[in-house]
Amino acid sequence: MNSLGLLIKGEFQRLIKYKIFQVGFAVSVLWILMLFLIGKENAGIFVPIFIFMDISLMTVLLIGSSLFYERQENTLKTLLITPVKLSHIIFSKLLSSIYIAFQSTILIALVASFFFGVDINLLLLLLFSILISCAHAMIGFLFAVWLKDFASLLAAMMLYMVIFAFPSIFYAFGVLGRTWEMVLIFSPTHASLLLIDYAFYAEVRLGLIVVSLIYLTSISYVFGRYLVFPRYVEKAIKE
Amino acid sequence: MKVFEIKDLRFTYQKNRIKAVDGISFSIHEGEIFGLLGPSGAGKSTTQKILTRLLKAYEGEILYYGKDLKSYTNTFYEDIGVGFELPVHFSKLTAMENMIFFQQLYKQKSDIVSLLKQVGLYEDKDRLVGEFSKGMKMRLNFVRAMLNNPKILFLDEVTNGLDPKNARIIKDMIRTFKENGGTVLLSTHLMNDVEELCDRVAFISDGKIKEISTPRALKLKHGKRILDVEYYDNTHTKHKTFELTNIGDNQAFLDLLKNYNIETIHSGETSLDEIFIKVTGDKIHE
Numbered sequence: 001m002n003s004l005g006l007l008i009k010g011e012f013q014r015l016i017k018y019k020i021f022q023v024g025f026a027v028s029v030l031w032i033l034m035l036f037l038i039g040k041e042n043a044g045i046f047v048p049i050f051i052f053m054d055i056s057l058m059t060v061l062l063i064g065s066s067l068f069y070e071r072q073e074n075t076l077k078t079l080l081i082t083p084v085k086l087s088h089i090i091f092s093k094l095l096s097s098i099y100i101a102f103q104s105t106i107l108i109a110l111v112a113s114f115f116f117g118v119d120i121n122l123l124l125l126l127l128f129s130i131l132i133s134c135a136h137a138m139i140g141f142l143f144a145v146w147l148k149d150f151a152s153l154l155a156a157m158m159l160y161m162v163i164f165a166f167p168s169i170f171y172a173f174g175v176l177g178r179t180w181e182m183v184l185i186f187s188p189t190h191a192s193l194l195l196i197d198y199a200f201y202a203e204v205r206l207g208l209i210v211v212s213l214i215y216l217t218s219i220s221y222v223f224g225r226y227l228v229f230p231r232y233v234e235k236a237i238k239e
Numbered sequence: 240m241k242v243f244e245i246k247d248l249r250f251t252y253q254k255n256r257i258k259a260v261d262g263i264s265f266s267i268h269e270g271e272i273f274g275l276l277g278p279s280g281a282g283k284s285t286t287q288k289i290l291t292r293l294l295k296a297y298e299g300e301i302l303y304y305g306k307d308l309k310s311y312t313n314t315f316y317e318d319i320g321v322g323f324e325l326p327v328h329f330s331k332l333t334a335m336e337n338m339i340f341f342q343q344l345y346k347q348k349s350d351i352v353s354l355l356k357q358v359g360l361y362e363d364k365d366r367l368v369g370e371f372s373k374g375m376k377m378r379l380n381f382v383r384a385m386l387n388n389p390k391i392l393f394l395d396e397v398t399n400g401l402d403p404k405n406a407r408i409i410k411d412m413i414r415t416f417k418e419n420g421g422t423v424l425l426s427t428h429l430m431n432d433v434e435e436l437c438d439r440v441a442f443i444s445d446g447k448i449k450e451i452s453t454p455r456a457l458k459l460k461h462g463k464r465i466l467d468v469e470y471y472d473n474t475h476t477k478h479k480t481f482e483l484t485n486i487g488d489n490q491a492f493l494d495l496l497k498n499y500n501i502e503t504i505h506s507g508e509t510s511l512d513e514i515f516i517k518v519t520g521d522k523i524h525e
Contacts, residue, residue: 006343013340017331078327078383081291082344083316237293 003084007092015096018069020062024100027058028107035108035116043116048196049169051108055101055129056136056192057157057165063097063140064153071144076236090224090232094137101133102126118200125199132192135216138223139188145231164189172197191215241302242391242422243267243290248299250285259285260297261446272413272423274437276430278519282446283426284324287393290424291321317346320389324396326376327383330369334360334379337368338386345387354382357412359405373400381409385416392416392423398432410435430511440511444519454511461514463507466492470499483507 001009015021031050035043070076079089109125112118143156167183168190170176176184184190191212198204243266250260260282267273275283288294290301292308292315301308303315328337338351355361358378368376377400384392394413398406413423413436427433433440434454441451450457464483469476481492483506495501 001343003344006340010340013336014329014332017329073330074323074325074327075329077293078321078323078341079344080293081316081319081321082341083313083346084344085313233293237288 004088004092007084007088008095011092011096012099014066015100018066020066021100024058024062024104025107027054028104031104031108032111035112040116043112044118044200045173047108047112047116047118047120048193048200048202049172051105051125051129052132052168052189052193052196053165054104054108055133056189057161058104059097059101059133059136060140060143060160061157062100063093063137064143064157065150067093067141067144068150068153071235076232080233080236086229086233090141090228093141094134097137097140098130098133101129105129121199121201125196128195128199131213131216131220132195135188135192135220135223138220138228141228141232142223145228145235163187168193185211185215188216188219240269240304241266242269242304243424244300244302244305245290246300246302248286248289248297248301250289250294250297253296258446260289262299263441263443263446263448264299265441265448265451267422267424269422270417270420271438272417272425272436274433274440275424275426275443276428276433276440276515276519277443278428281443281519283443284395285446286443287395287424287426291319291393292316317387318390320384320387320392322380322384322392322394322397324399326368326371326373326380328368328376328379331367333365334368334371335364337379338382341383342386347388349385349388351382351386354385358382358408374402374405377401378405378409381412385412390421392421393426394423395426396429397425397427398429406432428515430515433511442515442518449518450514457511457514458508461517462509465507467503467505467507468492468495469502469504470495471502472499476502 031054034050035046038046067076080086105126109120109122113120113122139160143153147153147156164187167176167180168187171180171184171190172193185208194204194208194212195216198209245266246264248260248263249258251258263282263286275286277283285294289297290308292311295309303311308315328334329340332340334355335351338355342348342351352361355364358381360375360378360382363371363375368379371379377397381394381397384394392413397413398409401409410432413425417423423436425432425437437454439451439453440457442449452460466481466483466486468479468481470479471477479491479495481489486492
């Protein structure tokens with residue numbers, strides 16, 4: 001197995017040992033239980049929101065907290081003095097967080113489809129969930145390498161939810177009118193929600209889907225390349 | 240053969256514009272244990288981070304086996320082992336799981352079981368590292384540094400938190416590593432470790448090297464060439480000091496030895512602790 005494979009294997013081993021995998025699964029089960037409480041009539045409205053919350057906000061929180069944990073344990077630094085590439089280290093962490101999001105998406109989508117008869121383009125949803133979780137993993141990385149401690153991470157998460165996530169959710173429920181669309185287009189959460197809605201056969205203009213795809217791909221690259229990569233080493237060796 | 244040749248090395252942390260390393264030059268020879276000594280914030284750790292390629296934005300020149308360090312790729316890490324000052328393990332993995340994970344990343348591998356046995360952790364290999372004491376974690380740190388059978392060991396306060404028995408085990412392993420041709424860069428403020436292990440030492444303070452020599456030469460340079468004698472003259476304990484030069488011809492000294500009951504004799508040899516304080520202008524931070 002090459003070094004990337006070994007790093008990925010190690011990440012998955014730690015996902016289980018640190019119970020991140022289990023927590024991710026438990027959160028998905030929680031969403032599913034909520035679906036049963038909401039009932040079949042409204043399930044179609046809430047499933048995209050739950051999936052959105054899981055693969056965007058949970059991804060930020062899981063990757064952010066796991067990196068803070070690693071910073072505390074000084075393990076980021078010790079990996080940097082091995083022959084593996086930094087890009088492989090970051091990619092392995094990215095992949096493990098995408099996997100958690102992928103697992104949740106499949107679980108919630110299958111339950112929604114089989115028990116509540118929600119129409120889903122599963123393939124599209126899974127493809128979009130990769131991009132959404134990738135972009136949000138980068139935001140999680142960004143928080144972990146730029147913020148000082150775990151309390152700051154939680155504060156940043158709250159801020160992120162208030163500035164980006166809540167307006168997107170309000171818009172989805174019609175609380176915010178269409179005039180907000182041009183403002184929300186610059187929100188990663190809104191772009192994510194548009195893509196998820198599209199996979200649930202909601203009426204979304206194709207132009208907005210293209211813009212969302214370009215936007216999420218761009219922030220994944222720009223955040224990763226210019227903000228996470230240079231700062232990762234600095235933060236790791238400063239422990 | 241020179242493993243490292245460092246010429247006019249400078250490093251400034253961009254964030255606070257602090258000159259951590261300010262024009263230091265020294266070399267480390269193959270098969271030697273080189274001690275980098277200095278108070279906290281003197282520039283030891285920064286120098287070590289530069290030599291282990293964790294910090295790359297330095298000025299000056301570093302040659303590794305005669306070739307610019309910057310020209311090496313990550314395969315450089317196949318050659319080195321780093322023992323950090325603080326534990327560097329996944330606390331929710333066992334000691335063995337930690338070692339297997341890290342060792343897989345290297346081409347060259349040493350015998351984990353043998354290393355764990357040597358540091359006395361074999362019986363605890365299946366325990367979670369989070370349950371380990373500080374001393375056990377530090378011993379595991381040393382095993383971590385040796386996992387790839389390195390040519391060069393970078394050790395930062397390697398006996399920190401260890402009881403005398405376990406500190407002895409680690410020091411013996413370092414000596415054996417050296418006897419087998421290994422090179423060691425030891426950063427520490429523990430002068431016992433330095434006296435026991437180091438072939439040469441550099442005292443670093445405010446980012447500059449203040450002294451560089453062998454421990455013996457430093458002691459001779461900074462010590463006083465005197466002999467203090469305590470003797471009993473049938474009523475009281477008395478004390479006299481003699482010049483060490485031509486002591487065998489000093490009749491007063493010879494008479495004292497012949498006619499009185501000698502209680503103690505001390506040379507004016509200084510300790511590395513005292514040299515440390517004198518050279519770096521700082522107290523040792525225990």
